[in-house]
Amino acid sequence: MRSPLLRILGVALLGAVIVVLLSIKLNAFRDYQIAEIAVYVIAIAGLTVLTGLSGQISLGNGAFMAIGAYTTALLLAHLGWPFVAVLVVAGIVSAATGAIVGVAAARLHGPYLAGVTLMLGVALPFLAFVYPSTLGGDQGLNVVYTQPAFLGVNFPLTRWQAWISSAVALVVLVLLANLGRSRVGRNWRAVRDDEVAAALAGINVAQARVLAFVVSAACAGLAGALLAIITALVAPGAFTITLSIALLTGAVIGGLGTLFGAIWGSLVIVLVPVYATDVATSHGLSTTVASNIPVAAYGVVLILVMLIFPQGIQGGVLWLLRLLGISAARPSHEASTPDAMPSAGETPARPHEKEGTQ
Amino acid sequence: MKRLRSQRLRVPAIAVLATAALAVAACSSNSSSSSGSGTSSGSSSSAALTASAPGITATTITIGSHQPLTGPAAPGYSEIAPAAYFAYVNANGGVNGRKIVYKYLDDGYNPTTTASVVRQLVLQDNVYAIFNGLGTPTHLAVESFLNAQKVPDVFVASGCDCWNSPSTAPETFGWQLDYIREGKILGSYIKQHFAGKKIGYFYQDDEFGQDGVKGLDMEIPKSMVVSRQTYVPTNVNIGPAVAALHASGAQVVVSFSIPAFTALLKLNGLKLGYSPTLVVSNVGSDAITLSGLLESFAKQGGATVNGNQLTAGIITDGYLPTLGETGNSWIALFKKVHDTYDAKAPFDGNVLYGEAVAYTFVQAMLKAGRNPTRADLVNAINAGLPQGPAVAPYAYSSTDHDGITGAYMGVINNGVLVQQGPVYTTDASAGGAITTVTATQQAAPASGIPSP
Numbered sequence: 001m002r003s004p005l006l007r008i009l010g011v012a013l014l015g016a017v018i019v020v021l022l023s024i025k026l027n028a029f030r031d032y033q034i035a036e037i038a039v040y041v042i043a044i045a046g047l048t049v050l051t052g053l054s055g056q057i058s059l060g061n062g063a064f065m066a067i068g069a070y071t072t073a074l075l076l077a078h079l080g081w082p083f084v085a086v087l088v089v090a091g092i093v094s095a096a097t098g099a100i101v102g103v104a105a106a107r108l109h110g111p112y113l114a115g116v117t118l119m120l121g122v123a124l125p126f127l128a129f130v131y132p133s134t135l136g137g138d139q140g141l142n143v144v145y146t147q148p149a150f151l152g153v154n155f156p157l158t159r160w161q162a163w164i165s166s167a168v169a170l171v172v173l174v175l176l177a178n179l180g181r182s183r184v185g186r187n188w189r190a191v192r193d194d195e196v197a198a199a200l201a202g203i204n205v206a207q208a209r210v211l212a213f214v215v216s217a218a219c220a221g222l223a224g225a226l227l228a229i230i231t232a233l234v235a236p237g238a239f240t241i242t243l244s245i246a247l248l249t250g251a252v253i254g255g256l257g258t259l260f261g262a263i264w265g266s267l268v269i270v271l272v273p274v275y276a277t278d279v280a281t282s283h284g285l286s287t288t289v290a291s292n293i294p295v296a297a298y299g300v301v302l303i304l305v306m307l308i309f310p311q312g313i314q315g316g317v318l319w320l321l322r323l324l325g326i327s328a329a330r331p332s333h334e335a336s337t338p339d340a341m342p343s344a345g346e347t348p349a350r351p352h353e354k355e356g357t358q
Numbered sequence: 359m360k361r362l363r364s365q366r367l368r369v370p371a372i373a374v375l376a377t378a379a380l381a382v383a384a385c386s387s388n389s390s391s392s393s394g395s396g397t398s399s400g401s402s403s404s405a406a407l408t409a410s411a412p413g414i415t416a417t418t419i420t421i422g423s424h425q426p427l428t429g430p431a432a433p434g435y436s437e438i439a440p441a442a443y444f445a446y447v448n449a450n451g452g453v454n455g456r457k458i459v460y461k462y463l464d465d466g467y468n469p470t471t472t473a474s475v476v477r478q479l480v481l482q483d484n485v486y487a488i489f490n491g492l493g494t495p496t497h498l499a500v501e502s503f504l505n506a507q508k509v510p511d512v513f514v515a516s517g518c519d520c521w522n523s524p525s526t527a528p529e530t531f532g533w534q535l536d537y538i539r540e541g542k543i544l545g546s547y548i549k550q551h552f553a554g555k556k557i558g559y560f561y562q563d564d565e566f567g568q569d570g571v572k573g574l575d576m577e578i579p580k581s582m583v584v585s586r587q588t589y590v591p592t593n594v595n596i597g598p599a600v601a602a603l604h605a606s607g608a609q610v611v612v613s614f615s616i617p618a619f620t621a622l623l624k625l626n627g628l629k630l631g632y633s634p635t636l637v638v639s640n641v642g643s644d645a646i647t648l649s650g651l652l653e654s655f656a657k658q659g660g661a662t663v664n665g666n667q668l669t670a671g672i673i674t675d676g677y678l679p680t681l682g683e684t685g686n687s688w689i690a691l692f693k694k695v696h697d698t699y700d701a702k703a704p705f706d707g708n709v710l711y712g713e714a715v716a717y718t719f720v721q722a723m724l725k726a727g728r729n730p731t732r733a734d735l736v737n738a739i740n741a742g743l744p745q746g747p748a749v750a751p752y753a754y755s756s757t758d759h760d761g762i763t764g765a766y767m768g769v770i771n772n773g774v775l776v777q778q779g780p781v782y783t784t785d786a787s788a789g790g791a792i793t794t795v796t797a798t799q800q801a802a803p804a805s806g807i808p809s810p
Contacts (some may be wrong), residue, residue, distance in 0.1 A: 029481035036474065091396075129563060129590060138495050138564035139520075140469065142502065158481070231473035233499040238470040274478065277463065291427035291436075291464040 019166040030085025031158035038165035040266035047220025052257020055192030059124035060121035062244035064217040068224025069234040073141040089224035098217020101102040102210035125236035140235025264313035410729035413486025420459040422479030427464035437708040442700035443716035455496045469499035476500040483623030533761035535677040538786040541573020558608025563588040600626040615642040621651040643674035644707035666773040675765040687801040688747045709763035714747040
């Protein structure tokens with residue numbers, strides 16, 4: 001039997017090759033979209049681990065993205081650090097905030113947890129208005145970051161952005177896939193399915209829950225840092241509650257708890273509005289109608305996926321592969337989706353939850 | 359397990375079909391757009407008109423924009439983009455025989471979306487220029503990108519003074535009266551007409567309000583200002599701010615606010631029995647928009663008010679001719695264009711704004727030459743544009759990228775803004791004098807299309 005780590009690395013390498021080929025083949029705007037998709041993949045992967053594996057909900061991951069983005073903007077503008085160092089610090093700062101939120105969150109369940117994280121998502125961007133001299137207020141902060149010199153001046157900036165974002169996304173996915181298979185991941189699933197049983201088995205429930213928040217926040221922070229350099233601006237308008245909801249929607253559409261689902265979800269979030277606009281305008285609809293088509297299309301996709309594949313697009317893909325008799329595909333997917341599928345559907349409603357198990 | 363699967367088999371089949379249909383739709387739209395760009399690059403120069411720049415073919419000029427067509431900023435502002443004036447120009451021969459294709463995309467007033475849609479317009483749709491992108495935080499997200507790509511970024515729909523930085527952003531041009539100049543003109547009027555009165559400020563807590571206050575403070579002595587209150591557009595509870603203005607005894611309140619908050623200011627004042635003289639910035643004082651907002655807000659609160667009665671007496675400024683002045687040749691022209699091409703929208707300040715800024719773009723394009731490059735358009739504006747529909751001249755030069763430089767004062771009466779006194783013009787500096795424009799505004803051309 002092959003080592004699971006090698007299999008994960010193999011899939012990641014294949015992903016890297018696909019990204020490089022696509023980025024060279026497609027035009028500059030498609031490169032920008034690849035970078036955007038990679039950013040969402042990172043943020044949604046973090047959220048899908050939190051919600052799908054550890055069973056906690058977050059409506060505030062957009063706020064962690066804001067923390068990563070503002071950290072990046074401030075470090076690049078004032079200290080001029082190399083981007084890799086900035087990226088690491090942005091991840092650490094978001095993770096630290098995630099730890100603080102996680103401590104509070106570990107005591108809360110269901111709607112109360114959703115409420116607290118929702119508050120974070122709504123309130124945090126307002127800090128920019130409270131400290132306008134440091135955080136730039138409504139206008140936000142400009143972020144200046146160009147491709148490294150060795151690539152030459154004629155190397156398209158958007159291609160470099162696509163590469164660096166995708167590289168970070170692949171590293172994050174590999175790490176998360178390993179984490180999900182490790183003792184930490186098993187603890188999360190145990191806590192998600194039955195807290196009392198997990199506690200009896202010797203798992204520190206509170207610690208496991210806080211750790212999930214830290215991992216999720218770190219991912220969101222990295223995504224925010226990359227978003228800052230590809231859009232060249234951080235402003236509170238980019239991190240409204242709509243972003244947090246979009247992340248959760250992406251995780252659910254793609255398939256909650258699966259890393260491949262994070263990729264499908266990001267593709268839907270980034271590509272559906274653009275295609276819907278193209279279709280609407282090329283069919284000569286009036287602007288009042290056409291401008292609302294992307295929102296409607298997004299809703300239709302969400303409803304269709306939930307009706308037909310309650311386990312998200314990844315659930316549908318696995319079903320399709322089984323139908324086609326490609327059984328070999330199943331174990332290779334299992335590497336990144338460690339048995340999350342069967343129980344992901346039952347996580348939301350657990351009325352008999354016990355509290356205060358520690 | 360097996361039973362479950364066969365039961366569900368039919369439903370996923372539908373999904374697969376639906377996905378396939380979607381993919382086909384997506385592909386068809388894709389191929390149509392790529393064939394469009396194919397004609398642009400491969401157009402032959404059968405006439406003297408050539409494909410002189412990206413977005414320009416022998417028959418078309420394609421320009422792009424980002425506009426809030428959905429979301430919180432859409433009411434009112436979504437009326438700007440249809441720019442019926444372009445349809446009028448296209449129907450009357452176009453610009454040097456080329457039709458203007460105006461592709462404006464929705465950004466929902468979210469800077470991240472702005473960054474994405476503008477890259478789509480520039481990198482994929484190859485627009486010639488970005489025209490009238492709306493909003494300060496949104497447009498700031500793409501200003502450096504457009505300048506790096508050397509794409510003309512003309513007539514930004516925001517009064518931020520930040521668009522005037524020709525050395526760092528040579529491609530970017532403002533258009534409307536900037537908020538500092540506007541604050542100075544309002545401030546000097548208040549200093550003259552309300553000497554000895556207590557003045558209160560009410561303003562949006564961002565660059566819009568802060569720039570306005572900067573201008574006001576250049577003219578109004580600090581000792582006259584008894585209270586400074588702010589609001590953020592996402593919080594409609596401005597009761598405490600209005601109570602503070604009331605308590606300070608301010609007899610005149612200057613408001614740098616968007617229309618919804620001008621209406622809330624008025625209604626919250628009424629609730630307290632507090633009716634100071636209101637001096638409102640142009641952005642938040644369109645009489646038709648305000649009257650509608652007042653009536654709908656009051657209705658939500660279970661009251662009936664007459665919008666036109668409540669807006670009566672509001673003092674404001676205008677940099678385009680007033681809508682009520684039906685004899686004005688510019689208003690007559692834009693009303694005619696509106697009635698022919700955009701009759702469904704009300705003929706209000708936003709529609710007028712959209713048509714006037716479109717007129718300015720046609721002026722600039724004609725000046726840029728028969729087969730213009732992107733640099734030709736920037737150079738044409740840098741060389742200055744003749745005064746068009748605006749009441750004061752443009753500031754455009756190679757060292758100044760501000761647009762309209764002045765405005766008149768007016769009072770709203772029976773739902774219509776009535777001009778009071780002359781047109782003032784000034785600069786954006788603290789010491790800069792405010793002078794009266796003596797030359798009468800040139801009438802609109804009879805054809806409705808500027809002469810090159």
